[in-house]
Amino acid sequence: MIKVGILGATGYAGIELVRILSQHTQVQIVSLVSQSFAGRKIYDIYPNLQGVVDLVCEELNIEEIAGKCDLVFTALPHGISKEVIPNLTRLGLKVIDLSGDFRYKDVSVYEKWYGMEHGNPELLKDAVYGLPELHRNEIKNAYLVGNPGCYTTCSILGLVPLLDKELIYLDNIIIDAKSGVSGAGRNVSLDYHFCECTENMKAYKIATHRHTSEIEQELSLVANTNVQVSFTPHLVPMKRGILSTMYANLKESLTTSQVLDIFKDYYKGEYFIRIYDEGHIPEVNHVTGSNFVDIGLVVDERLNRVVVVAAIDNLIKGAAGQAVQNMNIMFGLDEKKGLTAPGLYI
Amino acid sequence: MIKVGILGATGYAGIELVRILSQHTQVQIVSLVSQSFAGRKIYDIYPNLQGVVDLVCEELNIEEIAGKCDLVFTALPHGISKEVIPNLTRLGLKVIDLSGDFRYKDVSVYEKWYGMEHGNPELLKDAVYGLPELHRNEIKNAYLVGNPGCYTTCSILGLVPLLDKELIYLDNIIIDAKSGVSGAGRNVSLDYHFCECTENMKAYKIATHRHTSEIEQELSLVANTNVQVSFTPHLVPMKRGILSTMYANLKESLTTSQVLDIFKDYYKGEYFIRIYDEGHIPEVNHVTGSNFVDIGLVVDERLNRVVVVAAIDNLIKGAAGQAVQNMNIMFGLDEKKGLTAPGLYI
Amino acid sequence: MIKVGILGATGYAGIELVRILSQHTQVQIVSLVSQSFAGRKIYDIYPNLQGVVDLVCEELNIEEIAGKCDLVFTALPHGISKEVIPNLTRLGLKVIDLSGDFRYKDVSVYEKWYGMEHGNPELLKDAVYGLPELHRNEIKNAYLVGNPGCYTTCSILGLVPLLDKELIYLDNIIIDAKSGVSGAGRNVSLDYHFCECTENMKAYKIATHRHTSEIEQELSLVANTNVQVSFTPHLVPMKRGILSTMYANLKESLTTSQVLDIFKDYYKGEYFIRIYDEGHIPEVNHVTGSNFVDIGLVVDERLNRVVVVAAIDNLIKGAAGQAVQNMNIMFGLDEKKGLTAPGLYI
Amino acid sequence: MIKVGILGATGYAGIELVRILSQHTQVQIVSLVSQSFAGRKIYDIYPNLQGVVDLVCEELNIEEIAGKCDLVFTALPHGISKEVIPNLTRLGLKVIDLSGDFRYKDVSVYEKWYGMEHGNPELLKDAVYGLPELHRNEIKNAYLVGNPGCYTTCSILGLVPLLDKELIYLDNIIIDAKSGVSGAGRNVSLDYHFCECTENMKAYKIATHRHTSEIEQELSLVANTNVQVSFTPHLVPMKRGILSTMYANLKESLTTSQVLDIFKDYYKGEYFIRIYDEGHIPEVNHVTGSNFVDIGLVVDERLNRVVVVAAIDNLIKGAAGQAVQNMNIMFGLDEKKGLTAPGLYI
Numbered sequence A, B, C, D: 001m002i003k004v005g006i007l008g009a010t011g012y013a014g015i016e017l018v019r020i021l022s023q024h025t026q027v028q029i030v031s032l033v034s035q036s037f038a039g040r041k042i043y044d045i046y047p048n049l050q051g052v053v054d055l056v057c058e059e060l061n062i063e064e065i066a067g068k069c070d071l072v073f074t075a076l077p078h079g080i081s082k083e084v085i086p087n088l089t090r091l092g093l094k095v096i097d098l099s100g101d102f103r104y105k106d107v108s109v110y111e112k113w114y115g116m117e118h119g120n121p122e123l124l125k126d127a128v129y130g131l132p133e134l135h136r137n138e139i140k141n142a143y144l145v146g147n148p149g150c151y152t153t154c155s156i157l158g159l160v161p162l163l164d165k166e167l168i169y170l171d172n173i174i175i176d177a178k179s180g181v182s183g184a185g186r187n188v189s190l191d192y193h194f195c196e197c198t199e200n201m202k203a204y205k206i207a208t209h210r211h212t213s214e215i216e217q218e219l220s221l222v223a224n225t226n227v228q229v230s231f232t233p234h235l236v237p238m239k240r241g242i243l244s245t246m247y248a249n250l251k252e253s254l255t256t257s258q259v260l261d262i263f264k265d266y267y268k269g270e271y272f273i274r275i276y277d278e279g280h281i282p283e284v285n286h287v288t289g290s291n292f293v294d295i296g297l298v299v300d301e302r303l304n305r306v307v308v309v310a311a312i313d314n315l316i317k318g319a320a321g322q323a324v325q326n327m328n329i330m331f332g333l334d335e336k337k338g339l340t341a342p343g344l345y346i
Helices: A012-021 A062-068 A081-090 A107-114 A121-126 A132-140 A150-164 A211-223 A256-266 A316-330 B012-021 B062-068 B081-090 B107-114 B121-126 B132-140 B150-164 B211-223 B256-266 B316-330 C012-021 C062-068 C081-090 C107-114 C121-126 C132-140 C150-164 C211-223 C256-266 C320-330 D012-021 D062-068 D081-090 D107-114 D121-126 D132-140 D150-164 D211-223 D256-266 D316-330
Strands: A002-007 A027-033 A071-074 A094-097 A144-146 A174-179 A230-235 A242-249 A273-275 A293-300 A305-312 B002-007 B027-033 B071-074 B094-097 B144-146 B174-179 B230-235 B242-249 B273-275 B293-300 B305-312 C002-007 C027-033 C071-074 C094-097 C144-146 C174-179 C230-235 C242-249 C273-275 C293-300 C305-312 D002-007 D027-033 D071-074 D094-097 D144-146 D174-179 D230-235 D242-249 D273-275 D293-300 D305-312
Touching: A002 A012, A002 A062, A012 A027, A012 A316, A027 A062, A062 A081, A071 A081, A071 A316, A081 A094, A081 A121, A094 A316, A107 A121, A107 A211, A132 A150, A132 A316, A144 A316, A150 A174, A150 A211, A150 A230, A150 A242, A150 A256, A150 A293, A150 A305, A150 A316, A174 D174, A174 D242, A211 A230, A230 D242, A230 D305, A242 D174, A242 D230, A256 A273, A256 A293, A305 A316, A305 D230, B002 B012, B002 B062, B012 B027, B012 B316, B027 B062, B062 B081, B071 B081, B071 B316, B081 B094, B081 B121, B094 B316, B107 B121, B107 B211, B132 B150, B132 B316, B144 B316, B150 B174, B150 B211, B150 B230, B150 B242, B150 B256, B150 B293, B150 B305, B150 B316, B174 C174, B174 C242, B211 B230, B230 C242, B230 C305, B242 C174, B242 C230, B256 B273, B256 B293, B305 B316, B305 C230, C002 C012, C002 C062, C012 C027, C012 C320, C027 C062, C062 C081, C071 C081, C071 C320, C081 C094, C081 C121, C094 C320, C107 C121, C107 C211, C132 C150, C132 C320, C144 C320, C150 C174, C150 C211, C150 C230, C150 C242, C150 C256, C150 C293, C150 C305, C211 C230, C256 C273, C256 C293, D002 D012, D002 D062, D012 D027, D012 D316, D027 D062, D062 D081, D071 D081, D071 D316, D081 D094, D081 D121, D094 D316, D107 D121, D107 D211, D132 D150, D132 D316, D144 D316, D150 D174, D150 D211, D150 D230, D150 D242, D150 D256, D150 D293, D150 D305, D150 D316, D211 D230, D256 D273, D256 D293, D305 D316
Parallel strands: A002 A027, A002 A071, A071 A094, A094 A144, A174 A230, A273 A293, B002 B027, B002 B071, B071 B094, B094 B144, B174 B230, B273 B293, C002 C027, C002 C071, C071 C094, C094 C144, C174 C230, C273 C293, D002 D027, D002 D071, D071 D094, D094 D144, D174 D230, D273 D293
Antiparallel strands: A174 A242, A242 A305, A293 A305, B174 B242, B242 B305, B293 B305, C174 C242, C242 C305, C293 C305, D174 D242, D242 D305, D293 D305
16 A cells, blocks of 8 residues: 555645545545645535545645555646755655646746746756656656646647657647646636636736746757747636647648657557547547547648647546556556546536 | 347437446447338447447347347337337347336326327336335336436435435425426427527426326335325526525524435445535536536525425436436346446536 | 615626616616726726726715715625615715515514624614515615615515406415526525536425525515415526425315416506416526516416416626616606616527 | 518517617618427517517418518528528528528538538629628618628628728738637527536637638628638536637838727728727626627737627527618618617626
């Protein structure tokens, strides 16, 4: 039994970790930390857990956590994670961080896009970017994993085969991404009021969203050169799910079916990646409630442009599920353990 | 391994059975029958199942099914179920029927409310009403279970302790129930068009909905006298979930806390029934995605009236989950097997 | 031209007043007061108004408002309204108040249900309850109107003919009401977060909601005796709209059609009340965007109980539209002026 | 009084025409044609219209319509419109067609994208593309107007100033458009079942949607050369509204504010086009219920790429509202007549 603690357990990513881990037969949740709800039963805050998880939320006590956990998931806001994590790793704990604080190789990129000093550049060197389909081997031996963002997971995985196989020009990659509202977390803000979101849709942070830099880091690694992309996030009136529509110009004429074959080959053996057959395109409800990444595409032969569509559940493959997948890898378990539930569809 | 077939596998209740059973470690799905989609892979119809369930939908072939199944779930429209099931039971198959065809003790009640002859009144005698919390012992030995309706499960379980303990008058029981749209199944009809449902709400079949008769049958059994209720179903713009608000007049003065204690005592040991503490009332998202029935209540001391609120996921405890619970009981498995996932909340 | 000011212009009821009045050809909006947004253009806060209303939000300045307005709408929280309004009426302004502060005849009822001292019982005596269909003549000459609540408008109008004609017993009136989220206003609270509301439904304030007392006041007036009701409000995942399902026991046997005739007769000449023919029941999208109250009903002959369903747009007939209707009456205009737009349906 | 008939009055675009025209003080609706509902009161089909429009749906009778109408709106499926319209225009009627049948200058483009012969290429020559902001003068004198598509209105108006002022390269224009479900009309199909749409999102008809050709026709006209675009439509869980996010590469370095000034200048005097200030981006609920087109943009200086976001109500400026705007122009009325209502926002 792996003993785990969850810091920030009552946010949407945190509680999704609790939900998934409550069904993981090789994990025992031993500590739930929540500053806002310390002292209260977790199922008072999330009554769906009544009869399933019987823990009381605690204040953060590093020593205590270190004493009883093998691994800690930190589902804290960026900026806070980087203050807390060094204290955990110093005591020998493995950590999977769901914030943006440990996702970057180059500290200056972090500091530019997050607008703050990092303060722990040496830890960044050890931290591994937790996208198993790209970095599985490094994750195996990592003690600190920077779990990817939701938009980024979806977008990177949808583009990587095109870059790896050098099929596209690098100067016109456009990512138009649409997310459900839970991507913004459980923050109380007029922006996420039901009446402001339902029957509404908007683009936001055009050309300035932080996930741009994370996508560019990983695409550049694969392309082995500096890649820049247009990334536009949108808020859609649904709880969960991300749909990312991506555009790139092909260097040579290829058919839809040829590009799909390249994707299928590239992701061969990847359980959580499902490449669609020609004529089929992923939808959000194909993945909601699951850890799958669904990818489909069309080559627009008129323009020799490929349009890739990728879908994930932002709280699972885009956050908590991917974190559990990383944990499984770090502890030598079956990577799918606790993550086999198919999506709900309805 | 219990070998099961599902008839009507591509409706919403049917596919929910597939989804749940795909994660049940003591069940093997061996046959999916769908007239509309025979010959097509199930994951072509429900892409959420790609990589999880790899079966092809079949035409109905009774002999073949009997040859390979221990149990058949029939998720067919009422009227059809009663034609098909005798052919299955005759060949020794156990059957759990999700339609209304085998829920009644008195064939004339069925014939009145469903407006058709039943044709198999002798099978009705053997059939057991599959509400485990009321009929567990009969289910154990049944070969044919009439799985309860969604509204009925929620409403009966919310009222039974009041009747069993003779706390209420029987002449003013009012059930005001609200359901998500999946309760109507996957039927293509203008009534369930997105634009006709979203941002809309309506009552329907006031005083004439079939579930009235099913609720009255079970309440009468418990009360040991004829009970009649007002039952008003409503359609709410959500996919899943039922919330049932029930009103009854107390015979004697009781506090909220006293009535809650009676409920807690009555349902002691029932894993899937969660009675809320005073001051807490169930909401649909506490149960969505789970097999739980959540019940809370308030005694309005001004009027000496009790208001009970019960919530379920209509596709799980109201259909597929309850069917699996019945299967577990019929085959001597842990009743919770395959059904422990907590609700999603978000 | 009637010159009006709106206090609390940036809440949902306030902005709905602005929207409706912007199309009213005999009204000029001269002042928008909003403490939170003073100094900002109204269309910065509500961009739907760009090019339509070009006013800047102001701090509250009683003298200034009195100098330029004939009428003030106060869309302020209860408790605040009663502090502000005496200063307005003292200076000769007519006031229509959308809070609960001036809806009561008996100050002790207000003080009990609102949990605070009123402080201006003498103004209460002059204030008229602004339900035109019941109090048109008093409204004509009023200088202070307490505009009814949303739940109450819908529920009172659906029950009044039954009481006026003495068709029902008074001891078992049950009102099960369902509201869209805008009924809670634009308050930023976790309760109204999109992810907590969508695909969810709940009952709240069972047996304790303030509108109970308002409904009882008006029903008692009509019945000429003390009437008490069960009132249960529910939150439904839609922006606008209320559906109220009401139950009462008939004294004598009547058919659906007989009761409908009584309703049609009772509301003869009332433009904003639409009584449905037998077999038709109102839905929320029949009224959304309009000032109509739609009423349908079924007599359950098995139980000799009538089930009435009434629907309104909570922000229009349940707030801003009714306030404009009151204004039209107070100023001798056509009562329908500015309020003739039919609902949107889609 | 202009006397109008509406063919296809019970579809979503048709009924939106009825709703808008019912409030237009210079129009009298004299005929509603609906094959599916002939003989039934319009308010039986759309109860929102009870008390507002009291017409009975009729079978199509060309002679009768010609005898009593000045203008006919045809809200029929493409392919049907082109069969019916010649019979109307021959009798001297003015016609505004909401289908795709009369939007094209080049019949071969129509025939390629719509996959059918046109049969009336000579009428195409007379037909005017009904986008007032581009073709106002031709519309004035037209007897046949091809009312633009919803996606196209939004996308063309968002891009035209860039092309007219030759600010962008023409080879990388990408239009990623998102629509509410009403864009698909009132067709009964599993695709538009509430449970298949809510909490879901998808792209469809990638690289093959017919509106591509319509957008290209108009952009090519403005650019005075052949323009091709990527156009990807998406289905979003909302009733109304389109948000179009468009990408193009700037020829020279320009700031957001410089490009906005060019847009403001280009659309000077256009009442229905609202260009946002820097830092503000349109959202669907800014336009829902109104005839406005809202446009905002950001120049991504890193990439010298402009990202334009445009929003409309697909049923109003994208269909019925624009048709009324065209009617106003054709009959010499104030272009805004009947179309001044601001959006609902909530």
